[in-house]
Amino acid sequence: MARQNTFSTMISKKEVQHIANLARLRLTDEEIEEMQGDLDSILNYVEKLQKVDTKKIKLSLPSSHRFRSDEAKESSLAKKIREQAPDEEDGYFKVKSILD
Numbered sequence: 001m002a003r004q005n006t007f008s009t010m011i012s013k014k015e016v017q018h019i020a021n022l023a024r025l026r027l028t029d030e031e032i033e034e035m036q037g038d039l040d041s042i043l044n045y046v047e048k049l050q051k052v053d054t055k056k057i058k059l060s061l062p063s064s065h066r067f068r069s070d071e072a073k074e075s076s077l078a079k080k081i082r083e084q085a086p087d088e089e090d091g092y093f094k095v096k097s098i099l100d
Contacts, residue, residue, distance in 0.1 A: 011039045 016035045020027045027035065074082075087094040 011036050011043065015039075 013032055013036065016027070016032045016039065019039075020032070020035070082088065085093045
């Protein structure tokens with residue numbers, strides 16, 4: 001459902017019902033009215049955010065030394081489980097068959 005750039009008017013019941021249907025939600029009339037107010041507040045806030053001038057803001061990205069290397073390590077819990085496992089093959093636990 002297309003909306004104009006200004007969100008000063010309240011979102012319609014039909015739009016709330018459409019959104020609810022997309023989300024597979026069943027809303028009562030009371031819940032629809034509550035959602036109208038909530039969604040209208042969200043859209044009005046987004047409109048305010050869109051008006052903020054961010055052209056002079058410089059982003060500071062973290063330097064690479066702040067990140068740890070991405071290495072797979074076995075956790076202490078995994079070690080305990082592996083120690084108690086009856087048998088293992090190719091990194092998998094071997095268990096008795098439950099289906100014949």
